[in-house]
Amino acid sequence: MKMNITWLSLLVLFPFVFSLSADLPPNGNFEEISADFPTGWSRSALKGQLGKDVFVELSSQAFDGKYALELRTLDKGIVVLNSSSMPVLKGRLIFHYKAIASEGTDNLAVFVIPLDKNGRETSPGRKSYIIPKSHIGDGKWHEGIIDFDYLEFNNVVSILIGARINESGIPGAGDFLIDNLTLIPAPYQLAPKLLLTFTTPRPLYLMGEKPRFNLTIRNVGRKESEEGFIFLELDEEKQQIHLDSLKTGEERKLNFEFPPLRKFGLLKGKITAQAGEIKVSEDFSLVVLDGFPERGLSLELANSRLFFPHTPLGYGTVIIQHKTKGKWENVAIIPSLFSLRSNDRSREIFTEDFSRYKSEIVFRGEVECGAQ
Incomplete structure (x- = not known):
């Protein structure tokens, strides 16, 4: 039987994701303009001055439609272009770019940036697309893709898209165009863990x-x-x-x-x-x-020692003992300092081999539990 999955059926199955899927990111083709800049986007400069040596401007050299955005820096200033935030935790970003020039190395980049509930960048870090050196100056438009998945990180509540010059690699003068960005949320449902x-x-x-x-x-x-x-x-x-x-x-x-x-x-x-x-x-x-062992290994100081009872499984427990009136008295029983653990944290593995441990404490070999 052939299955015909329609957009309507996907909307029923995944209402959270597909209610967001229309026109993401907002104004991703930069055609809606307000005050000479695309609505839903912001620009800034770090280690430089916007409009003087750092530029983020409309360009008529569009991949599609009327406008693209051009990011350009004359030196090592950092160029910043950000989208508005979007509550999407998993998906794919597709965008188009034309790399005009770069005097740095790996310094032209596009990012998906995770944000916390306060709108601040948070762990586990950005997903990045570094524009390849071979694309710089070839005069062609190229497609870039970034896949991201922040579902496992509860501190992440939203993401934004960022285009940058000199926030990665070796800084230097750079220039590239970006246009026609599309964010495709992956089908997912929020679940307990x-x-x-x-x-x-x-x-x-x-x-x-x-x-x-x-x-x-x-x-x-x-x-x-x-x-x-x-x-x-x-x-x-x-x-x-x-x-x-x-x-x-x-x-x-x-x-x-x-x-x-x-x-x-x-x-x-x-x-x-x-x-x-x-x-x-x-x-x-x-x-x-079936009974507490009376013999074991001992690592001793003058009036205190670590006593390792010899069990049928090896030396897997340590007793802290203190000498009082010539006799050793138990102070505490704790997991062995020398026992090994597997990847399963709950499983204690006993050892018969102490040869790889070095200490200035006197190693007595097997002694009686209460011996002097």
């Missing part, structure tokens, strides 16, 4: 203890999320927690506890957050021992 992070206060547990987790979930998307659930799995244990809807930028912190551990070894688990069609998950693992 959940970011899930969690920690456990301890990487090592004993059988019978209840592991605790601290969970943070945040909506870093551009739309309020639906209500949903958080699913918790650890070995054979499963839990489910209701998740309220989250507004854009809203964060929720949750604490939860599993029943007493009944197995020892390396237990694997997963935390999943789901709200409507949005689903994110993180894997993790816990080390469970």
Whole structure:
């Protein structure tokens, strides 16, 4: 069956984007003039004086229609031409230019510039088109294309189009024409995006203890999320927690506890957050021992040391100990300073190899946990 997708059907599917798609950027062909300059556009000069050594003027050498704009500088002044801002986050800019001259290098450029809610330029930076050296002085009109996508960056709320001389490359005198700019928004819908992070206060547990987790979930998307659930799995244990809807930028912190551990070894688990069609998950693992190890490695100072218990999985936990009346007493149990982590932040990897670590602290080798 052949599908016939019309502009009307696209408008129904993507009302936000296509309500903006008519005549973008406004007056992109420079035919509407007010006070001798195209409406919807602005000009300025940096490191130069507009009308003296920096120029942005109407030109009759148009690619199409009656007018183009000519950007020109006599030296190293920066020429600035800006469109009005547009609330488009993803799309394609098509424009035409004729590069007349340049005494600099890569200094004739067109940009799509991201703006924040205050109308200021913001990260992650501009998308650029640098006019090729081979086009300069050839007397021809050329087409330029810039694709941009700022959907993943919540700080970006709009964009503007900027043409420049000497804001890129090596500055120098330059001259080029620009005309017939068209901005084509890509079909997209604003959506929520959940970011899930969690920690456990301890990487090592004993059988019978209840592991605790601290969970943070945040909506870093551009739309309020639906209500949903958080699913918790650890070995054979499963839990489910209701998740309220989250507004854009809203964060929720949750604490939860599993029943007493009944197995020892390396237990694997997963935390999943789901709200409507949005689903994110993180894997993790816990080390469970049937008894606390009494031997391990020691890095010592006079009255304090780091003690690494020797577990069946290697040396993956460190105990800070202090010597009191000739005996070592535990101060704190923390994740090992020498343990390795994979790309998955929740997975602790134990190591048997300490040879690559160098320290002025005395390395004792295996000792008793409470030995003097």
